[in-house]
Amino acid sequence: QSVLTQPPSASGTPGQRVTISCSGSSSNIGRNTVNWYQVLPGTAPKLLIHSNDQRPSGVPDRFSGSKSGTSASLAISGLQSEDEADYYCATWDSSLNNWMFGGGTKLTVL
Amino acid sequence: EVQLVESGGGLVQPGGSLRLSCAASGFTFTNYVVNWVRQAPGKGLEWVSQIPRHTRAMYYAESVKGRFTVSEDSAKNSVYLQMDSLRAEDTAVYYCAREDCSGGSCHGFDVWGQGTLVTVSS
Numbered sequence: 001q002s003v004l005t006q007p008p009s010a011s012g013t014p015g016q017r018v019t020i021s022c023s024g025s026s027s028n029i030g031r032n033t034v035n036w037y038q039v040l041p042g043t044a045p046k047l048l049i050h051s052n053d054q055r056p057s058g059v060p061d062r063f064s065g066s067k068s069g070t071s072a073s074l075a076i077s078g079l080q081s082e083d084e085a086d087y088y089c090a091t092w093d094s095s096l097n098n099w100m101f102g103g104g105t106k107l108t109v110l
Numbered sequence: 111e112v113q114l115v116e117s118g119g120g121l122v123q124p125g126g127s128l129r130l131s132c133a134a135s136g137f138t139f140t141n142y143v144v145n146w147v148r149q150a151p152g153k154g155l156e157w158v159s160q161i162p163r164h165t166r167a168m169y170y171a172e173s174v175k176g177r178f179t180v181s182e183d184s185a186k187n188s189v190y191l192q193m194d195s196l197r198a199e200d201t202a203v204y205y206c207a208r209e210d211c212s213g214g215s216c217h218g219f220d221v222w223g224q225g226t227l228v229t230v231s232s
Contacts, residue, residue, distance in 0.1 A: 002154070035218040037155070044205055044225055045147075045155065050218030088155050090218075097169050099145065099157035 003028060004089055004102035011108040017077040020105045022089030024070050028100055032092040034072040036065055039086040039104075048087075049074060076107075084109045112136035112221055114206050119226030122196055126230070130191040132206030132223055139182060143209040144189045145219060146180065148202035148228075158204070161189060163211065174200075196230045203227050 005023040012018040022034065036049040047056055049065035052072065064075045072091075076083055089102040118130040132144070146158040159180040160169040168180050179192040189206060204226050207219035 033215075037219070039149075039155070044222040045207075045219070046222075047218045047220050050220075051215065054217070056218070056220060086154075090155075090157075096172075098171055099147075099160065101147075101155040101157060104154040 002103040003093065003100045004091065006087075006089060006102035006105045008103065009106045009108065011110055012076075012079045013110045014079055014081065016079045017075060018079060018107065019076075020074045020087050020089075020107070022072045022074070022102050024072075024091060024100070026070060027095040028070075028091045028093040029067065029072055030070040031094050034065065034067050034089055034091045036063075036074045037088045037090065039088065041085075045088070079109055081109050083107060114208065114221055114223035116204065116206055116223040116226040119204065119228045121229045121231065123232050124197060124230055126196050127192070127194045128196065128228060130193065130204055130206075130226060130228070132189045132191075134187045134189075134208070137208070137221075139187050139189060139208075140184050141212075143211050143216070144180075144182070145207045145209055146191050146204060147207055147219070147222075148200075148204045149225075150199070150202040153202075156202070159191065160209075193228070196228075198230050201228060201230050 033051045037045040039045045052067040053065045062078045087105045093100045113135045115133045144161045177195045182189045206223045208221040210217045
């Protein structure tokens, strides 16, 4: 069981806005920034959001991140079929000196 | 082109050893933090190990501590993961990933290798 809790699944129709939550604790999300990764089937993870809400160059502005207290969220607006993937949150845990990943959320575009 | 290429995966018996390599091109490894992350079949991402830059100590996940050792060769611009006493639950695709920690803060794992499959089975 992951230290960071994500819903196992999420879904939406094309054009909709969906959000994925990530819940942690004071030793991880409460103290450090959160990153989000997208994993398409059979491919390496891709960095979507870093430092809670920063998009690397090349990531569409449809993707946005936020953090409040010990929770973080990834929002995807204008949902597209190619957004169908697994999404993971990640943050450093200062008590364990470990990176922690959430359990992952499988996004289905209906 | 900035790139990471892993190699060294394969089939190994329980209790055996394997050494994974991660070769960098297009940038100098020693300017970045390097992490190993794995994904077991049908499972999520699991962080394995890190070579930090602010301390000589390496970091390991509890699940591999005492069995895995991370190292680097700056002359070859490569990082290695020595895996000993392998178990069935270590079966996974192993990725190396670059973490940019310039400017006093870190900005996520921005470059990943293609991964190398390790299968531990008799």
